[in-house]
Amino acid sequence: MILVTGGAGYIGAHTNKALNQAGYETVVVDNLVKGYEDFVKWGHFENYNFGSKDLREVFEKYDIDGVLHFGAFSSVAESVELPQKYFKNNYKNTINLLQIMREFGVNKFILSSTAAVYGNPEKVPITEDQELKPINPYGHSKFITEKALEREAAKGDFNYVALRYFNAAGCDFDCEIGELHEPETHLIPLVLDAAIGRRDSISIFGTDYNTPDGTCVRDYIHVNDLAKAHIDAYEYLCNENESNVFNLGNGKGFSVKEVIDMVKKVTGKDFPVKLDxxxxxxxxxxxxxATKIKDKLGWTPQYDLETIVESAWNWHKKIYQD
Ligand code: UFG
Structure with missing residues (x-):
């Protein structure tokens, strides 16, 4: 049985579906602060905070072989406003989970880490061996969690994989689950809100960045590509007695302006764009x-930006138009 913390949230729910489709049994642990019970359509569900001592009850009830740890807060902007919230949930509560895993002899762990651990990278594309210099509390909370895992693995009888996601985007092609944040801060769903008429315009945050068109450049990766990487990483932990860290991205960058243009193309809608x-x-x-994970685990991303936006648009229409 695989324990999936945060499995009622966006990336956790997509991975939970993929795990069940691949034949794994799962139990989702989520306190539904950010997640949706409706998103847990596969496997078991238990409502717990992974930072709670009561989480032991889940380990007593199920025969857990490994943990996929999605449970975390993940808004860069919010983390700047509320750093303690991020260090407590993302770091301190993860230590609680690790303590309980040790008590129950569970020794396989996959962390949802992030490109935010790199801060402003010295060179792009970013390889895993670049110095980690996070520039926001969210990235910092994941950085110290990775360090805690490194120390835990050094003690022995414990292996982990930290997956550093770039910009997760897109939705389940069956539209059974999708991306839903309250409040929404991510670029693609916000631009789709403008396309569908839920907001009047989209704002571009900053036009004087050191990029070709002055707007921030990000590497958008389909959530199903991320889900597949978790399965590959779990199989790696089952077969090899080692820990590792991998980047997960497409290796292609798109500026905020290019993403907005792609949304206009895919949806056929026009809307005002404000420079903010x-x-x-x-x-x-x-x-x-992402060469390292391709070489080591044979993982290759399948979906481009257009497919990402199409799948997110289909989900958007389902929840806001049907
Ligand atoms: N942006 C806008 N307007 C908006 C919303 C976003 O211009 O209304 C811009 C942001 O400033 C940023 C880009 O669009 O330059 C992408 O922003 P997102 O909020 O969608 O994503 P982030 O890059 O801030 O963060 C995401 C995840 C993080 C993760 C990071 C790693 O939310 O958890 O990707 O690349 F750390």
Whole structure:
């Protein structure tokens, strides 16, 4: 049985579906602060905070072989406003989970890490061996969690994989689950809100970045490509007695302006675009070099930006138009 924390949230729910489709049994643990019970359509569900001592009850009830840890807060902007919230949930509560895993002899762990651990990278595409210099509390909370895992693995009888996601985007092609944040801060769903008429316009946060068109460049990766990487990483942990860290991205960067143009193309809708101030904590450019995971696990992303936006648009129409 695989324990999936945060499995009622966006990336956790997509991975939980993929795990069940691949034949794994899962139990989702989520306190539904950010997640949706409706998104847990596969496997078991238990409502717990992964930072709670009561989480032991889940380990007593199920025969857990490994943990996929999605449970976390993940808004860069919010983390700048509320750093303690991020360090407590993303770091301290993860330590609680690790303690309980040790008590029950569970020794396989996959962390949802992030490109935000790199801060403003020295060179792009970014390889895993670049120095980690996070520039916002969210990235910092994941950085210290990775360090805690490194120390835990060094003690022995414990292996982990940290997956550093670039910009997760897109939705389940069956539209059974999708991306839903309250409040929404991510670029693609916000631009789709403008396309569908839920907002009057979209604002570009900063036009003076050190990028070709002055707007931030990001590497958008389909959530199903991320889900597949978790399965590959779990199989790696089952077969090899080692830990590792991998970037997960497409290796291609798109500026905020290019994403807006893609949404206009895919949806056939036009809407006003406003040029706004920078948002604090945003690096200029984040593009993955994902060679390491391709070489080591044979993982290759399947979906391009157009497919990402199409799948997100289909989900958007389902929840806001049907
Ligand atoms: N942006 C706008 N207007 C908006 C919303 C966003 O211009 O209304 C810009 C942001 O300033 C940024 C880009 O669009 O330059 C992407 O922003 P998102 O909020 O969609 O994503 P982030 O790059 O800030 O962060 C995401 C995840 C993080 C993760 C990071 C890694 O939310 O958890 O990708 O690349 F760390």
């Amino acid at each position: 101030e920078r948002r604090e904590g945003d690096p200029d450019i984040l593009i993955a070099d």
